Amino acid sequence: MTEDATAQDVLTVRREKLERLRAKGIEPFALRFDRDATTAEIAGKFAGLEPGEDSGQVVRVAGRLVGLREHGKLSFGVLRDGTGDVQLFLSAETLGADAYAALEDLDLGDWIGAEGEVVRTKRGELSVRPARLVLLTKSLRPLPEKWHGLRDVELRYRRRYLDLATNEEARARLAARARMLAALRGHLDGLGFVEVETPVLQPVAGGGLARPFVTHHGALDIDMYLRIALELYLKRLLVGGMERVYEIGRTFRNEGISPKYNPEFTMLEAYQAYGTYEDMMDLTEGLVKASAEAVNGSRTYSWRGTGVDLDRPWPRITLHDAVAEAVGRDVTTDTPVEDLQRVADERGVGYDPAWPAGKLVVELFEKLVESNLVAPTIVKDFPREVSPLARPHREDPRVTEHFDLIMGGVEIVPAYSELTDPDEQRARFEMQRAQAAAGDDEAHPFDQEFLVALEHGMPPAGGMGLGVDRLLMVLTDAPSLREVILFPALRPES
RNA sequence: GGGGCGUUAGCUCAGCCUGGUCAGAGCAGUGGGCUUUUAACCCAUGUGUCGGGGGUUCGAAUCCCUCACGCCCCA
Numbered sequence: 153m154t155e156d157a158t159a160q161d162v163l164t165v166r167r168e169k170l171e172r173l174r175a176k177g178i179e180p181f182a183l184r185f186d187r188d189a190t191t192a193e194i195a196g197k198f199a200g201l202e203p204g205e206d207s208g209q210v211v212r213v214a215g216r217l218v219g220l221r222e223h224g225k226l227s228f229g230v231l232r233d234g235t236g237d238v239q240l241f242l243s244a245e246t247l248g249a250d251a252y253a254a255l256e257d258l259d260l261g262d263w264i265g266a267e268g269e270v271v272r273t274k275r276g277e278l279s280v281r282p283a284r285l286v287l288l289t290k291s292l293r294p295l296p297e298k299w300h301g302l303r304d305v306e307l308r309y310r311r312r313y314l315d316l317a318t319n320e321e322a323r324a325r326l327a328a329r330a331r332m333l334a335a336l337r338g339h340l341d342g343l344g345f346v347e348v349e350t351p352v353l354q355p356v357a358g359g360g361l362a363r364p365f366v367t368h369h370g371a372l373d374i375d376m377y378l379r380i381a382l383e384l385y386l387k388r389l390l391v392g393g394m395e396r397v398y399e400i401g402r403t404f405r406n407e408g409i410s411p412k413y414n415p416e417f418t419m420l421e422a423y424q425a426y427g428t429y430e431d432m433m434d435l436t437e438g439l440v441k442a443s444a445e446a447v448n449g450s451r452t453y454s455w456r457g458t459g460v461d462l463d464r465p466w467p468r469i470t471l472h473d474a475v476a477e478a479v480g481r482d483v484t485t486d487t488p489v490e491d492l493q494r495v496a497d498e499r500g501v502g503y504d505p506a507w508p509a510g511k512l513v514v515e516l517f518e519k520l521v522e523s524n525l526v527a528p529t530i531v532k533d534f535p536r537e538v539s540p541l542a543r544p545h546r547e548d549p550r551v552t553e554h555f556d557l558i559m560g561g562v563e564i565v566p567a568y569s570e571l572t573d574p575d576e577q578r579a580r581f582e583m584q585r586a587q588a589a590a591g592d593d594e595a596h597p598f599d600q601e602f603l604v605a606l607e608h609g610m611p612p613a614g615g616m617g618l619g620v621d622r623l624l625m626v627l628t629d630a631p632s633l634r635e636v637i638l639f640p641a642l643r644p645e646s
Numbered sequence: 647g648g649g650g651c652g653u654u655a656g657c658u659c660a661g662c663c664u665g666g667u668c669a670g671a672g673c674a675g676u677g678g679g680c681u682u683u684u685a686a687c688c689c690a691u692g693u694g695u696c697g698g699g700g701g702u703u704c705g706a707a708u709c710c711c712u713c714a715c716g717c718c719c720c721a
Contacts, residue, residue, distance in 0.1 A: 161693065162656050162675055204682095219684080226681035243681065260674075274682050297657040297673050299685050304657090306716050314657095411718085502721065632717095643715075 166292045169257045173290065178257075180290035185265035187214040192235030198270050198278055206281075207270040213238060213280055214265040214288060216317065217258060218295065227255060231266065231280070232317075240266055241279040251285060260298075261291030261317075309640050325628060325636055328447045332624055333400065335446030336420055339439055345396040345422055350385035352378060352402070358602065359383030359541070361594045362405040365415075378404035381617065382421040383541060384602045387570065390423055391610045398422035400620065411632040412562050415641045418620040423570070427614030429542075429553045432567035433530055436557050436616055437466060440528065440564075440623065447627045455560045455629055460527045468530040471517055471551075478521045483513065485535075485550045492516065506590060510535020510550075523561040531556050537587075540580040540596045542568035560626035567616030574606035 173180045189197075189211040201207055218237070219230030229240035244252040246268065258264070268282035296302040301318040308315040308322075315322040337347065355374065357364035359381030369376050382399045389397045403419045420439075424431060441462050444451050451462040469477075476483035479495050489509040496503050496512060501519045503512055513535060525531075532555035533545055542552035553569035571577050581598045588595035624636040634640035 165675060221683050221686050222680085223683065223686080224680040226683085228683045228686080230684085239684080241682085245681080275684075277682085277684070294656050294674055297659095299673065300658045302657075303659090304653095304716085307657090 162294050163292060166259055166290070166294075169259065170290050170292065173257055173287065178287060180287060182265075182286065182288045185212070185214050185286055185288050187212045187265060189213055190235040191215065191231065191233050191238040194238055194270055194280070195236060195278060198272070201270070201272040201278065203272050203276040204274045205272050210267065210269050210283075211280060212265065212267045215263065216291075217260055217262045217264050218317070219298070220255075220258070220260060222255075225252070228277075228279075231264070239273070239277045239279040241268075241271060241273060241281040242285070243281065246281050246283050247285060248283075254285075258287070259291060259294075261293070261295045262287060263289035263291070305634075306642065309634060309642055312638050325624075325630065326638065328628060329624055329636060331446040332443045332627070333620070335442045336400065336439055336618075336620070339442040340396075340398050340422060343396065343435075343438075345398045345424075346394060348386070348389060348394075348397050348399050349401065350379075350382060350389075350399055354379050354385075356384075356597050356599045356601070358597055358599045360403075360405075361538070361540075361596055363407060363593055365404050365406045380405050382419060383615065383617070384599060386421055386423050386615070387610060387613075388602070388605045390425055390570075390613050391605045391608050395425040395611075396423070409641055411634070412622070414621065414633050414637055417622075417633075417637075420618040420620055421615065422618075423613055423615040425611040425613045427569075428612075429532070429555055429567055429569040429614055432569075432614040432616040433466075433468065433555065435614075436530075436565050436567060436618070437462075437528075439618060440557070440559070443623055444627055447624065453627050453629065455526055455626060458526050460559075462528065464527070466528045466530055466557075468532060468555075470533045471513060471531050471535075472533070474521050474531050475513055475516045478524075479516070483516075485548055487513075508535075508537045510537040514538050522558055522563070525558040526560060528557060528559045528564075531558060536580070537583065539568070540584050541571055541577075543571045543573075544576070559623070562622055562626070563619070564623050564626065565616055565618045567614065570610070570613045570615050572606065572610045572612060574603050577606055578603055 170180050191213060194211060194213070198207055213231060213233065215231045215233030217229055218232045221228040225244040227242040229242055231238050231240050242252070242255065265286040265288050266280055266282040267284040268280045270278070271281050272278050296314055296318050302308045302315055312322070316326065353367070353369070353376045355376055357377035357380045359379070360383070362380045364377040364380050366375050366377055380403055382401060382403065386397055386399060398421060400418065400420045402416050404416045406415065407413055409415065422435065424435070441451050444453060444462055453460055472483050472485060479499065481495070483492070487509065489512060492509055492512045493503065493505070496516060499520060501516055503515055507515070517531070533548070533551040534542070534554040535551055536544065539552040539554040542554035545551045545553050555567055556563050557565035571580070581596065581603070584596040585598050621633050621636050625633050628636065630636050
């Protein structure tokens with residue numbers, strides 16, 4: 153038997169332990185365990201306990217066994233629950249000889265409950281000294297290597313539970329995300345915004361320029377789309393008289409996967425009646441600062457080695473000025489498309505010769521400027537061609553009152569003074585339809601129902617959308633969007 | 647779509663350039679010892695489709711081709 157066992161692999165050995173436990177009448181998948189303390193509570197409550205001192209107080213804790221150091225008739229375990237770790241001081245003396253011997257059926261990764269006195273060891277480690285130890289769930293597969301954890305990024309994403317079980321950083325990111333979402337909601341709620349929910353399944357995928365996922369509704373026998381944005385339904389609510397609304401929800405874009413793109417991502421959109429894009433700049437600043445405080449506890453953070461202080465004024469420059477500065481020559485709304493093409497050629501920026509000037513300027517911006525903007529920068533007044541839902545600029549109607557917030561070299565927020573004129577909106581949709589006919593598969597679809605809503609009258613408003621995953625990535629200096637998304641999109645395992 | 651890097655034990659990795667005891671280490675596991683450890687330690691010990699397929703060669707984890715998957719960069 154011993155000879156056989158040594159020839160077995162790790163998984164088989166654990167299965168054998170499982171059977172051995174059952175043979176002894178121990179249920180390896182227990183129903184429940186009534187714990188009365190978390191490891192964090194113990195750490196707080198007994199912080200003053202001196203080395204070598206016993207508290208005289210008994211607690212019941214539960215969690216995963218993630219460490220075990222055996223010393224003959226004395227062993228030290230590490231129990232991890234949702235709040236932290238605590239050491240288990242396992243002695244044959246306290247536990248009893250039989251229970252102590254039963255440790256041999258335990259493995260790292262098992263879920264256990266322990267009841268015992270809180271003590272601090274001679275070496276100063278706060279511990280629970282169990283008089284009773286209960287197996288709650290037997291783990292049949294080993295945890296990742298205890299020192300390095302999971303390094304294989306693909307495995308970390310596919311089996312995020314192992315990443316969370318062994319990687320403090322992964323747990324911290326998850327917690328930071330929750331705090332950030334709460335802060336965003338808190339900030340908006342405090343300003344009188346009402347949280348709403350609008351359709352994910354839409355007959356027309358509007359509100360942005362992106363290729364949607366298509367699905368099919370069986371009973372209606374029509375194709376439907378997963379939303380690429382929240383915008384057009386939130387605007388309908390403005391038509392209905394709701395003055396401040398927001399939604400935080402998943403949106404979907406059928407595009408590539410990269411450190412900056414995931415096919416599904418979380419978007420916050422907020423709309424404010426009687427607001428302009430200047431108001432949206434202020435709202436955006438407030439939301440980003442609230443997020444930073446929630447995530448990092450301060451309004452500063454570091455991005456790729458560069459410190460950023462959110463309390464410094466955020467530059468506000470026009471798109472054309474930003475491009476002009478980058479290429480070292482005048483670029484304005486008057487610059488003919490031929491001149492822009494020449495600049496693109498010089499800089500090695502690829503383009504479609506059919507593109508209008510506005511689209512080319514945006515391309516130049518994205519290729520030459522965007523990735524260099526580390527500290528938050530507001531880039532404003534985007535061309536009409538690329539911004540079909542924004543109001544024409546009050547001074548130069550060739551551009552719109554549309555700004556992007558760039559942080560960490562990526563677009564975090566687009567926002568507008570919203571277009572309320574239904575006839576102008578119709579003209580923009582026509583313009584997009586022409587671009588679609590010319591082969592642009594990311595052109596905005598024509599949305600007749602939305603035009604009807606606008607014809608009923610939408611109050612003047614500002615609106616903004618915030619990429620929640622991207623902002624969190626920047627604030628936590630995460631190397632990839634996939635680090636802040638628990639289960640990023642991956643090709644399925646064959 | 648193009649380019650670069652990667653894929654070796656359950657996990658973390660070495661070996662590849664320069665083909666020939668090159669199937670290795672640590673962790674995890676197994677057996678033994680140990681009543682104050684903190685990646686505990688000490689002794690003993692098992693572990694492989696070297697990503698798949700094909701080729702070159704007397705001989706391939708190693709060189710070549712190809713496919714798959716992943717990561718990064720570019721379009």
